[in-house]
Amino acid sequence: MAKKEELDEETLAFIQWCTEVEGFLVAGGVTLAEAQDHIEEQIEWFTDQYCDGLTPEEAAKAALND
Numbered sequence: 001m002a003k004k005e006e007l008d009e010e011t012l013a014f015i016q017w018c019t020e021v022e023g024f025l026v027a028g029g030v031t032l033a034e035a036q037d038h039i040e041e042q043i044e045w046f047t048d049q050y051c052d053g054l055t056p057e058e059a060a061k062a063a064l065n066d
Contacts, residue, residue, distance in 0.1 A: 017050050024060030038063065 007015070018039055025035035039046055042063070049059040 014047070014050055017056055018046065020056035021046065021060050021063075024057050025063065028060060028064045030064075 021039065022032065022035045025038065026032055030038070046059060046063075049062065054062070
């Protein structure tokens, strides 16, 4: 069996941030599946937003206005 790889704190924080973005996207009118697909398709853009210090709400608003 393969050893389960543990994620570092920064990766876990980014995953949590994306989960919060999903919630704001859903509140903005998209389905959860659409929110997840959009984040997956635009992961580089969302990574940039995270690194630039945007809150999940700010990132979701920016994504919805695109």
